[in-house]
Amino acid sequence: MVIKKGKGKNGLTKKQREFTREYLKTGNGTQAARKAYKVSHKVASVMAVENLGKPNIRAEIQSAAEKLGINCEYVLAGIKEIAEFNKQKRVKAKKIGDEIFNEEEMIDSQASLKAHELLGKHQKLFTDQIEVKAEIKTEDEELTDAVRQLLFLATQS
Numbered sequence: 001m002v003i004k005k006g007k008g009k010n011g012l013t014k015k016q017r018e019f020t021r022e023y024l025k026t027g028n029g030t031q032a033a034r035k036a037y038k039v040s041h042k043v044a045s046v047m048a049v050e051n052l053g054k055p056n057i058r059a060e061i062q063s064a065a066e067k068l069g070i071n072c073e074y075v076l077a078g079i080k081e082i083a084e085f086n087k088q089k090r091v092k093a094k095k096i097g098d099e100i101f102n103e104e105e106m107i108d109s110q111a112s113l114k115a116h117e118l119l120g121k122h123q124k125l126f127t128d129q130i131e132v133k134a135e136i137k138t139e140d141e142e143l144t145d146a147v148r149q150l151l152f153l154a155t156q157s
Helices: 014-026 029-037 041-052 055-067 072-087 109-122 141-156
Strands: 089-096 099-106
Touching (some): 014 029, 014 041, 014 055, 041 055
8 A cells, every 4th residue: 555645544634633633523615625725615615515525535434424424314314203293293282261272283394394394305306307309310320319419418417
């Protein structure tokens, strides 16, 4: 194994390790880059995208998440638990004059809605559909077929 000068055994520089540590604390790439690199918000957001695209940094983040037991199943189970709990209703007593009425209300409708939204996004229930119309003019039949296949595949994703 070759270790470049200035990098540790995981291939991260000191600043990258600091970025990774901050990212794991906050989950916010821009904030992590600002703290690690001491740069402006605008520069930090670009650096965050760049760093989060690096395989060695992603691997370090994934490794830390696995050590904590955080995976897709854990996250989805937590979101589902919030959604189910907050769908429940509670009875609230309301006094009007001398009479007491019972009302039902959701425990936290906003939390329930957000949890359901996250579950829906995970299941890709809210994907936008686009319509592509194209006219292909070429005398090369193979090229025409290839372009049609690409257009078809683009509309399926």
